[in-house]
Amino acid sequence: MLGDQVIADGSLRALERGATFALRMPWYRALPLSCLEGLEVRIDGEEVPPETLELTLAGRSYRLSDLSPLHDTWWYVADPIEVTLPRSLAAGDGEHELDVTVALRIPYIVESGHPLVMRERCVKRMEARR
Amino acid sequence: MTATPEGPPKLGTTLFSLTLEMRRPDYSLERMIRRVAELDLGPGLEIVGFQSIRDWPRLSDRFVADFRALLDECELVPTAMSMNLDLALRRDRRLTEEEALSYLEAQMEAAHALGFAIGKSAILSTRSFVEGLARIAERLEMRFGVEVHSPESVDSPHVLELRELFEAVDCPLLGFVPDFSASMRSIPPMLVEAHRASGMPPALIELVSEVWESDSSMPEKFARFAEESERLGATPGERGKLNMVLTMHGRMDPRRWEELLPRVVHVHGKFYGIDERGEEPSIDYPTIVDVLVRGGYSGFISSEWEGHAYTDAVSGWEMCRLHHDLLQRLIVEAQERLVRAR
Numbered sequence: 368m369l370g371d372q373v374i375a376d377g378s379l380r381a382l383e384r385g386a387t388f389a390l391r392m393p394w395y396r397a398l399p400l401s402c403l404e405g406l407e408v409r410i411d412g413e414e415v416p417p418e419t420l421e422l423t424l425a426g427r428s429y430r431l432s433d434l435s436p437l438h439d440t441w442w443y444v445a446d447p448i449e450v451t452l453p454r455s456l457a458a459g460d461g462e463h464e465l466d467v468t469v470a471l472r473i474p475y476i477v478e479s480g481h482p483l484v485m486r487e488r489c490v491k492r493m494e495a496r497r
Numbered sequence: 498m499t500a501t502p503e504g505p506p507k508l509g510t511t512l513f514s515l516t517l518e519m520r521r522p523d524y525s526l527e528r529m530i531r532r533v534a535e536l537d538l539g540p541g542l543e544i545v546g547f548q549s550i551r552d553w554p555r556l557s558d559r560f561v562a563d564f565r566a567l568l569d570e571c572e573l574v575p576t577a578m579s580m581n582l583d584l585a586l587r588r589d590r591r592l593t594e595e596e597a598l599s600y601l602e603a604q605m606e607a608a609h610a611l612g613f614a615i616g617k618s619a620i621l622s623t624r625s626f627v628e629g630l631a632r633i634a635e636r637l638e639m640r641f642g643v644e645v646h647s648p649e650s651v652d653s654p655h656v657l658e659l660r661e662l663f664e665a666v667d668c669p670l671l672g673f674v675p676d677f678s679a680s681m682r683s684i685p686p687m688l689v690e691a692h693r694a695s696g697m698p699p700a701l702i703e704l705v706s707e708v709w710e711s712d713s714s715m716p717e718k719f720a721r722f723a724e725e726s727e728r729l730g731a732t733p734g735e736r737g738k739l740n741m742v743l744t745m746h747g748r749m750d751p752r753r754w755e756e757l758l759p760r761v762v763h764v765h766g767k768f769y770g771i772d773e774r775g776e777e778p779s780i781d782y783p784t785i786v787d788v789l790v791r792g793g794y795s796g797f798i799s800s801e802w803e804g805h806a807y808t809d810a811v812s813g814w815e816m817c818r819l820h821h822d823l824l825q826r827l828i829v830e831a832q833e834r835l836v837r838a839r
Contacts, residue, residue: 368517368809395516396547396581401588435588443551444520474583475619482585 369393373489374467375447381456381495386410389447390422393469393487397444400429400437404484405470408452411463415452423449458497466490503795505828506764506786508821509541509576512549514802515813519549526550527567534571538817541576541797542568543763546604554580554607561610568612576797577642577674577763578608580618597621598629609637615763617642617674622658624665631668642674642762647747648715650679651757663760672760676801677767677780679747680754684709685769685779688742691807697738700729705739709746718743751785758792766798769807771819775826783827790831798824 370393378389390406392398406422408415422429424442442448456463468488476483510533512519519529526549533539546553550560568575582601584591592600605616616634620626620643634641649656656673663671684706692702708722722743726736754761768777776782789798800820802813 368805368807369520371809372520391520395513396545397551397553398547399586401586404588438587441552444548445524445551472585472588474585475581477584477591480591 369395370487370489373469373487374465374491377493379463379465379493379495381458381497384455385451385453386456386495387449387451388465390450390467391447392442392444394471394473395444397441398471398474400434400440400442402472402474403434403442403469404472406431407468408450409466410452410454415454419453421451423451456495458495462492462494464490464492505832506789506794507541507797508824509543509797509799510538510817511543511579511799511801513545513579514800514817517805517809518813530567530571530573532814534573536814536818538800538821539573541799542573543577543579543799545579546607547581554604556607556610564611575611575613576799577615577617578611578613580604580608580616582618582620594621594623594626598626601630602633605633605637605639609639615640615642617644617763619643622655622662624662627662627666627671631666631671634668634670640670640672640762642672644674644676644765645679645757646676647678648744650747650749651753660760672762673757674763674765675754675757675761676765677785678745680749680751680785681746681779682781683779684742684746687770687804688807692738697735701726701731701735701739704729705742709743709748751781752788754785755788755792758794761794761796763796764789764794764798765801766820766824767801767803768820769804771816771823775819775823777823782823786824786827787831787834790828791835
């Protein structure tokens, strides 16, 4: 069920430059940002290069490549991550399809030294707000 | 009237049952706790530290004082703090044994500050780790339990290893938390319905049910399911979901919990659904409650509804209320049987 909420309903917004949406924790508990091992975003069928995504949490911005050492910076379940993509959308131009896959390391499920990395995909259609 | 002077098992709720409710925008931990009291889902309250407490296990003095005052006001008892041993906290390497022990120690201290009597987590099964854990439990005067959750059972290799270690270290504060996922009588009907509704091929659902009900060992079940599901053309996604059905629901005889009872520090009343007759169709609660009452277990049973992983169409609050009604009825019946037998 949490996988259906990965993209927060109605959270797509068109900015001056680019667009944002709210990414919600697909697991029941808080995890450090280091556990966010991958994020793939497609908008209207087109892949957004992962290195261009900007993630904002608690007023700080990160690139995916910054996250690996952040094992003491916590992503709490109630706090969405604001994801910014360099894709200009016009507000009021109808529905867009957002297709998001998160790869999340589950740090306490470790088999023979290898942690479980869960992949959760969520696809939603919504209009962009300004 | 009961087997022990301490009385029969006591009821409680883990906030994990309300995983979907607590994600709503109007959620606050205080409101959740007040609701537990309003619906009479106590007196025991269990929480998952990393789920319900921001910055866990770092707590401000203000948070600790407010939490304790709220539980007093609501007349709730903090039972078990559910903790995690994040061995893969770092991306580059696993925690060392020393780091792992410190990681749990910080959580035990936080649980202690909040008034919890029991900590619960997975652990490393080495003698030195268990000895370290015993020292922490003794210093804080808390008990500590390792959950016995499917696919583990009372005699799976990992649990046997821990049982031997607990005896060898000889610390009465260390024990287990039975979770009834390990002793189910069927795959939960609501889970089968959820898979059907999501378009899972009926032949695969039939296969997993048949494999689940067979008497072979866990590794044999996984092997048979992998082989036959491939023949039926299952996709990797479908196989992954149905493998979880085998992993998450064990078929141990519920009477076997009895042999673990002397080491039981807390109980997880796992359930998936309550039918129109007030019964849990996939878990033999009458037998389980009988084992607990006859065995003199007088600790807490936390109602733990896991159905939220498969549906958001029902209320976790309502489910816990029905589960409490079931437990209350079964405890009275088990006590009456005990009196008649004397």
